[in-house]
Amino acid sequence: MKKTPPPNLHQSSQSRQNANLQFVGTNNDAKRHSSKTLRSLKYAAKKCAAVFSLFLYGKRKSASYVVGNDGRKNTSKVRGVVSSSTDLSSESTTKNSSKWKFSYSYASSITASGQLGIGNFSFEEIYKSTAKFSPANEIGQGGFGTVYKGKLNDGSIVAVKRAKKDVIHNHLHEFKNEIYTLSQIEHRNLVRLYGYLEHGDEKIIVVEYVGNGNLREHLNGIRGEGLEIGERLDIAIDVAHAVTYLHMYTDNPIIHRDIKASNILITENLKAKVADFGFARLSDDPNATHISTQVKGTAGYMDPEYLRTYQLTEKSDVYSFGVLLVEMVTGRHPIEPKRPVDERVTIRWAMKMLKQGDAVFAMDPRLRRNPASIKAVKQVLKLALQCVAPSKQSRPPMKNCAEVLWDIRKSFRDEANSDHPPLPSHHSANFPQREKNKFGIEDDDSYKFVSVPNHIRS
Numbered sequence: 001m002k003k004t005p006p007p008n009l010h011q012s013s014q015s016r017q018n019a020n021l022q023f024v025g026t027n028n029d030a031k032r033h034s035s036k037t038l039r040s041l042k043y044a045a046k047k048c049a050a051v052f053s054l055f056l057y058g059k060r061k062s063a064s065y066v067v068g069n070d071g072r073k074n075t076s077k078v079r080g081v082v083s084s085s086t087d088l089s090s091e092s093t094t095k096n097s098s099k100w101k102f103s104y105s106y107a108s109s110i111t112a113s114g115q116l117g118i119g120n121f122s123f124e125e126i127y128k129s130t131a132k133f134s135p136a137n138e139i140g141q142g143g144f145g146t147v148y149k150g151k152l153n154d155g156s157i158v159a160v161k162r163a164k165k166d167v168i169h170n171h172l173h174e175f176k177n178e179i180y181t182l183s184q185i186e187h188r189n190l191v192r193l194y195g196y197l198e199h200g201d202e203k204i205i206v207v208e209y210v211g212n213g214n215l216r217e218h219l220n221g222i223r224g225e226g227l228e229i230g231e232r233l234d235i236a237i238d239v240a241h242a243v244t245y246l247h248m249y250t251d252n253p254i255i256h257r258d259i260k261a262s263n264i265l266i267t268e269n270l271k272a273k274v275a276d277f278g279f280a281r282l283s284d285d286p287n288a289t290h291i292s293t294q295v296k297g298t299a300g301y302m303d304p305e306y307l308r309t310y311q312l313t314e315k316s317d318v319y320s321f322g323v324l325l326v327e328m329v330t331g332r333h334p335i336e337p338k339r340p341v342d343e344r345v346t347i348r349w350a351m352k353m354l355k356q357g358d359a360v361f362a363m364d365p366r367l368r369r370n371p372a373s374i375k376a377v378k379q380v381l382k383l384a385l386q387c388v389a390p391s392k393q394s395r396p397p398m399k400n401c402a403e404v405l406w407d408i409r410k411s412f413r414d415e416a417n418s419d420h421p422p423l424p425s426h427h428s429a430n431f432p433q434r435e436k437n438k439f440g441i442e443d444d445d446s447y448k449f450v451s452v453p454n455h456i457r458s
């Protein structure tokens with residue numbers, strides 16, 4: 001049975017957007033009517049899958065790692081085959097179509113309507129919606145494949161994730177995982193699954209289109225006009241709510257395993273939606289202390305304890321979230337190889353600055369500096385420091401992170417409104433034009449609150 005989320009962990013009841021699509025996990029009424037049957041189907045399917053995986057586990061042997069240097073895209077993925085004691089859909093299934101079908105019907109058996117996820121969802125419609133997978137419609141590339149913007153027959157806009165053909169065998173597991181995980185969840189800060197389809201060797205996932213790029217693009221300054229600290233706090237809270245929901249308010253805890261800035265999609269209203277469930281793992285037993293699993297994630301965001309022990313817990317997401325928080329207030333990538341040696345690993349450098357009392361120097365040069373924002377940055381860094389604690393016991397649960405961030409945002413707003421005139425909104429037509437400084441960074445008067453040495457700002 002679903003646990004009731006707290007008020008701020010709202011479960012969206014947005015209606016279906018397109019009758020031609022086979023929607024998954026969106027109809028709450030249907031969910032209620034069929035929940036009993038679905039629970040039995042889920043239970044039976046899980047048991048079969050576990051037995052099946054154990055059988056397959058005996059065949060797994062090798063280990064391979066590919067580590068990139070900047071924490072981005074598929075080059076930065078760390079992949080390895082280590083062990084899998086509760087693996088419900090092992091990589092070993094990926095080379096066998098009959099095994100895929102097993103997993104496919106497993107995923108289908110838990111859909112809200114109880115129907116298969118392909119229904120009226122035709123390849124032709126998707127093909128047409130993306131103008132024949134035209135490069136002009138391409139909105140992103142990931143380890144899994146290419147993401148396109150699509151316009152369906154009824155005019156609704158969707159994101160179409162098309163698996164790479166040449167790597168389909170290696171990524172079929174991620175494809176199945178993403179479908180299965182997305183089909184179970186519904187939250188306003190998580191990207192929604194609309195449907196999926198198989199067509200020959202094509203594997204396609206159709207998800208909610210989130211139209212304002214990803215968080216990394218905003219931090220890089222290539223989207224919008226730069227996020228102010230209040231907006232960053234709002235986004236961090238959205239992410240914390242989404243992950244808390246995954247950890248605490250689904251049937252079985254879901255560990256995302258790939259929390260990073262490029263997986264945080266931003267809406268036009270600057271709300272965050274967590275995407276990319278390709279690596280997510282479900283715990284079979286809600287009371288289990290950990291899952292022994294293959295090591296997966298993105299370099300720079302991965303929990304070192306998980307890397308050492310292969311024991312995956314919700315606290316590995318908390319660690320990645322800590323890295324993300326540091327990224328959000330410093331603007332830096334988690335790993336920046338071109339920096340001086342002691343600045344290359346951003347969390348280490350930022351924590352050193354915090355401990356020295358120099359947190360202000362770690363602040364993203366794009367952020368306007370005033371006492372309220374400097375205080376908020378320090379508080380966020382303190383929280384991040386707890387999230388990236390070496391041992392998982394010392395890290396706070398994600399729910400606490402959300403609460404702490406909520407308090408930081410509240411006191412930031414109170415202070416910003418009482419001590420200073422309201423900060424100009426860059427959405428306002430009256431917002432003064434910022435000049436670019438010699439570092440190519442937009443400057444404004446608020447920099448003058450604190451003088452930042454050039455070597456820090458470069």
Ligand SMILES: Nc1ncnc2c1ncn2[C@@H]1O[C@H](COP(=O)(O)OP(=O)(O)OP(=O)(O)O)[C@@H](O)[C@H]1O
Nearest residue numbers: 073074140141142143144147159208209210262276
């Ligand atoms: N639902 C969506 N709506 C809008 N844009 C999206 C959507 N999903 C993905 N994108 C864009 O496509 C990019 C690639 O997404 P994808 O999830 O395939 O890979 P990634 O997370 O960036 O990389 P990796 O797969 O290596 O982790 C995203 O960074 C984002 O900019």
